[in-house]
Amino acid sequence: MQDLCELLGGNPYPGRGIAVGHGRVYYFIMGRSANSRNRIFAETEDGIRTEAHDPALVEDPSLIIYHPVRAMGDDLVVTNGDQTDTIVEAGDFRAGCMSRTYEPDDPNWTPRISAIVHPDGSFEMSILKNDGSGRCSRQFFCYEGVDEGRGYFLSTYQGDGDPLPSFAGEPVEVSMPEPDAVWAALDEDNKVSLYANVGGAVTLYNKNLGD
Numbered sequence: 552m553q554d555l556c557e558l559l560g561g562n563p564y565p566g567r568g569i570a571v572g573h574g575r576v577y578y579f580i581m582g583r584s585a586n587s588r589n590r591i592f593a594e595t596e597d598g599i600r601t602e603a604h605d606p607a608l609v610e611d612p613s614l615i616i617y618h619p620v621r622a623m624g625d626d627l628v629v630t631n632g633d634q635t636d637t638i639v640e641a642g643d644f645r646a647g648c649m650s651r652t653y654e655p656d657d658p659n660w661t662p663r664i665s666a667i668v669h670p671d672g673s674f675e676m677s678i679l680k681n682d683g684s685g686r687c688s689r690q691f692f693c694y695e696g697v698d699e700g701r702g703y704f705l706s707t708y709q710g711d712g713d714p715l716p717s718f719a720g721e722p723v724e725v726s727m728p729e730p731d732a733v734w735a736a737l738d739e740d741n742k743v744s745l746y747a748n749v750g751g752a753v754t755l756y757n758k759n760l761g762d
Contacts, residue, residue, distance in 0.1 A: 572702025
């Protein structure tokens, strides 16, 4: 098991990431461009959405404005893109993921990462990525639950680069520290926002709002 804060602190650009643990869910976004950095998380009736911090500076809203977190009945859906809506509208996590593919952002072909958390503590994670030939590899990981203080982490990238290297392998087993520690561990230049759900209590961190 790796320490989540050490994992994040040693990586200047994991991109977007999901960590699911015992009673805890974290989702963060980072950005290298001005367009990606011009965002905040805002609460909605059933979760959160990304919004432009300064609408006048938006260059391209595609792939950066979406609902990362939504409720689906008693389940919680967390993703790095508009596949959140696809999953919720389908009413089925796997069916929603199977109908989507990786992001069309050549040459990075950013993976779509998703998770669904059930009331009994079990959860499922998914990554949709380019297999190197232009085909989509759809991988699913199912967990009956985890012990307190532990969780699993999935991100879009392994680190910085050009093109950006996609996440590889299974979700990483990690410790699940307090939200403040996770926010502090993210690279100061690249971090944008963090969603933290601890026992149902949601806290949002937004660099653009001075958090």
